[in-house]
Amino acid sequence: MERLDDPGYITKLDKSKMRMLIGNLPDQFSMASKSFQEAKLNLKARFSSVVVAGMGGSAIGGDLVSAYLSSNLPAPVWVVRNYEVPSFVTRNTLLIAVSYSGNTEETLSAFEDGKRKRARIVCIASGGSLTEIAKSESIPFLTVPRGMPPRCAIGFLSTSILLSIGLAFDVSGLTTELEEVGDVLKKMKNVLEPDNPVKKNPAKKIAGKLAHKLPFVYSSSRMTDPVARRWSTQINENAKSLCHYSSLPELDHNEIVGWGIPREVSYASHVLFLDPGNLSEKLRRRLAVTKEIISQMAEVESLTASGTGNLARLFSLVFLGDYVSFYLAMLNGVDPTPIERIDLLKKRLKEGH
Amino acid sequence: MERLDDPGYITKLDKSKMRMLIGNLPDQFSMASKSFQEAKLNLKARFSSVVVAGMGGSAIGGDLVSAYLSSNLPAPVWVVRNYEVPSFVTRNTLLIAVSYSGNTEETLSAFEDGKRKRARIVCIASGGSLTEIAKSESIPFLTVPRGMPPRCAIGFLSTSILLSIGLAFDVSGLTTELEEVGDVLKKMKNVLEPDNPVKKNPAKKIAGKLAHKLPFVYSSSRMTDPVARRWSTQINENAKSLCHYSSLPELDHNEIVGWGIPREVSYASHVLFLDPGNLSEKLRRRLAVTKEIISQMAEVESLTASGTGNLARLFSLVFLGDYVSFYLAMLNGVDPTPIERIDLLKKRLKEGH
Numbered sequence: 001m002e003r004l005d006d007p008g009y010i011t012k013l014d015k016s017k018m019r020m021l022i023g024n025l026p027d028q029f030s031m032a033s034k035s036f037q038e039a040k041l042n043l044k045a046r047f048s049s050v051v052v053a054g055m056g057g058s059a060i061g062g063d064l065v066s067a068y069l070s071s072n073l074p075a076p077v078w079v080v081r082n083y084e085v086p087s088f089v090t091r092n093t094l095l096i097a098v099s100y101s102g103n104t105e106e107t108l109s110a111f112e113d114g115k116r117k118r119a120r121i122v123c124i125a126s127g128g129s130l131t132e133i134a135k136s137e138s139i140p141f142l143t144v145p146r147g148m149p150p151r152c153a154i155g156f157l158s159t160s161i162l163l164s165i166g167l168a169f170d171v172s173g174l175t176t177e178l179e180e181v182g183d184v185l186k187k188m189k190n191v192l193e194p195d196n197p198v199k200k201n202p203a204k205k206i207a208g209k210l211a212h213k214l215p216f217v218y219s220s221s222r223m224t225d226p227v228a229r230r231w232s233t234q235i236n237e238n239a240k241s242l243c244h245y246s247s248l249p250e251l252d253h254n255e256i257v258g259w260g261i262p263r264e265v266s267y268a269s270h271v272l273f274l275d276p277g278n279l280s281e282k283l284r285r286r287l288a289v290t291k292e293i294i295s296q297m298a299e300v301e302s303l304t305a306s307g308t309g310n311l312a313r314l315f316s317l318v319f320l321g322d323y324v325s326f327y328l329a330m331l332n333g334v335d336p337t338p339i340e341r342i343d344l345l346k347k348r349l350k351e352g353h
Numbered sequence: 354m355e356r357l358d359d360p361g362y363i364t365k366l367d368k369s370k371m372r373m374l375i376g377n378l379p380d381q382f383s384m385a386s387k388s389f390q391e392a393k394l395n396l397k398a399r400f401s402s403v404v405v406a407g408m409g410g411s412a413i414g415g416d417l418v419s420a421y422l423s424s425n426l427p428a429p430v431w432v433v434r435n436y437e438v439p440s441f442v443t444r445n446t447l448l449i450a451v452s453y454s455g456n457t458e459e460t461l462s463a464f465e466d467g468k469r470k471r472a473r474i475v476c477i478a479s480g481g482s483l484t485e486i487a488k489s490e491s492i493p494f495l496t497v498p499r500g501m502p503p504r505c506a507i508g509f510l511s512t513s514i515l516l517s518i519g520l521a522f523d524v525s526g527l528t529t530e531l532e533e534v535g536d537v538l539k540k541m542k543n544v545l546e547p548d549n550p551v552k553k554n555p556a557k558k559i560a561g562k563l564a565h566k567l568p569f570v571y572s573s574s575r576m577t578d579p580v581a582r583r584w585s586t587q588i589n590e591n592a593k594s595l596c597h598y599s600s601l602p603e604l605d606h607n608e609i610v611g612w613g614i615p616r617e618v619s620y621a622s623h624v625l626f627l628d629p630g631n632l633s634e635k636l637r638r639r640l641a642v643t644k645e646i647i648s649q650m651a652e653v654e655s656l657t658a659s660g661t662g663n664l665a666r667l668f669s670l671v672f673l674g675d676y677v678s679f680y681l682a683m684l685n686g687v688d689p690t691p692i693e694r695i696d697l698l699k700k701r702l703k704e705g706h
Contacts, residue, residue, distance in 0.1 A: 059603070070439050070440065071439070072440050073439075073440055074441055076429055076439065076441050081600070082574075082575050083633070084424070086423045087425050087426055087427065088427055090427075233607035236607040236611035239611075240610055240613060242612065242615070242619065244595075247434070250408060252698055253408045254590050255585075255595070256695065257589050257593055258593060259694075260593060262621065264617065266595065282458075283436075286702065293694060293701075339610050341610050341646060342609065345609065345646060348645075
């Protein structure tokens with residue numbers, strides 16, 4: 001744990017400065033809002049559904065927005081992580097194709113499928129084929145800053161998705177909510193960044209508990225479901241560790257029975273419950289009882305969101321998870337930025353053609 | 354492993370005869386089809402969306418049907434595992450409320466929420482409050498046979514959901530597909546049931562490989578995603594073991610990087626890739642390359658579906674998983690039927706009121 005307070009150790013291991021990229025998240029929301037206003041998209045229409053097509057770090061923004069809007073949008077926001085869009089896509093669908101690089105093969109394929117199905121499309125990318133095709137075919141597009149791993153652009157991508165849907169459906173209040181996200185995250189940054197020592201830094205403390213363990217991230221509500229997924233993928237990519245996530249109330253119907261076997265895994269786990277801080281009475285009670293039961297077989301703890309609005313609550317938990325995954329990378333002795341196995345996989349996939 | 358060929362051992366441990374309930378699955382599809390015809394539901398309308406509300410074993414049928422219909426239905430099939438239905442639910446939504454017991458608190462709450470939002474509702478249950486309310490308020494309902502754990506009624510529930518949606522959207526060919534499911538599963542049963550010894554029984558062999566390991570179930574396509582989830586929950590409830598599931602192509606963008614840490618978990622894992630047997634060239638290639646890469650850190654194997662139609666393919670993998678979870682329960686020395694921890698949880702939740 002003392003390594004986490006050693007700037008020399010961190011600087012040496014974090015060669016590509018992931019800590020800076022994570023620390024830039026608070027600024028992304030206002031920057032993306034500004035770009036969105038400047039892009040002057042015209043999306044007025046009567047859409048019956050929204051589909052967000054993307055993969056990995058480019059898809060999770062769709063999940064976050066879908067959860068955030070799930071109780072006040074008159075249409076479903078469906079996230080597709082595959083080569084095709086569903087058969088319900090028609091000219092009344094708003095299809096948001098998101099690929100940070102602009103070159104993700106699944107997303108380009110889903111985008112073409114959406115064109116065939118005559119969806120109304122918005123592309124979001126930092127460049128690449130997706131932007132080129134959008135330009136040449138006069139398809140509306142939004143550009144996000146280039147030069148970072150896609151997972152570090154979550155603020156840019158989520159804001160772009162949210163404001164596109166907000167424009168299409170005339171959702172009010174988003175600007176205020178987005179401003180709060182920036183404010184809340186800026187305050188959190190002072191507490192979570194590497195300069196702040198372990199004893200005052202919750203992200204470092206949590207990483208210390210996860211080290212050499214299998215992390216279980218449990219969402220307590222629909223709202224936090226995509227946050228649990230984000231924690232998991234950040235732990236995968238930054239800390240190069242396996243991670244498991246699941247959701248309440250569903251896990252009370254099955255997964256809770258699984259605790260105890262395999263014995264070595266149960267005892268080598270650390271369970272984090274994500275609490276948005278504004279749960280209904282029923283879900284609050286479920287969280288407490290579930291946590292108590294699992295505590296007999298594994299270490300458990302709850303992490304509560306900061307902020308007032310739901311968007312700030314969601315992203316406060318995302319931000320905490322990003323830092324935790326960073327410190328876990330440090331404790332695992334790995335450079336958080338390179339994802340060599342994905343590069344290898346892409347190379348092998350190309351060889352097959 | 355020899356215990357799996359010992360009828361005395363199995364009979365003694367499997368007190369409530371889970372092996373019989375699993376073995377009854379092949380018959381459920383035709384029985385439920387017959388009941389459905391007799392119920393003479395009237396669901397002709399122009400629906401813009403379908404929402405299936407349920408939990409655990411009552412929800413997974415919704416996922417299977419949603420995946421099965423994802424490339425030929427003009428509306429999304431959205432599965433809700435929570436107390437509320439999404440805000441897009443209106444009088445143009447077909448809401449299917451599924452609770453095997455008829456008394457699941459989340460489902461009853463979502464059902465009431467759906468009524469408030471004026472959805473067109475069909476209830477599916479074996480009795481309980483849901484059936485009572487449906488009767489007294491003249492809401493269409495389907496009854497499935499009572500007296501088994503909800504997870505064992507997956508054929509009844511899935512068929513009821515599928516045929517309701519099929520009727521509402523005039524989907525053709527479902528009867529033929531359902532007949533094939535029964536035929537394929539009947540043939541599989543001879544191979545998978547306890548009488549057939551380990552050396553000729555793939556389910557027993559797979560269970561042997563999973564024993565004392567953390568099972569990872571990897572879906573290779575949209576179609577098999579809910580099957581991976583089903584495997585996981587059956588392993589939770591029957592074998593009382595933890596289990597992890599995930600999906601291609603998404604896991605190629607994050608989880609694949611996590612293999613290797615924690616070291617003890619990676620090496621104590623067994624990875625099963627579910628292959629529907631009719632993958633696109635791109636996904637087939639992905640499966641092969643992903644499997645090869647992970648094989649350097651864990652045991653891996655592919656399991657291929659049986660059958661010709663997609664529905665038979667899906668349920669052939671479900672059926673295999675049900676038997677695997679049963680044999681894993683035997684190897685773990687646990688009675689597959691009782692789920693004491695869920696009973697305890699429900700008791701504690703009630704105490705809180």
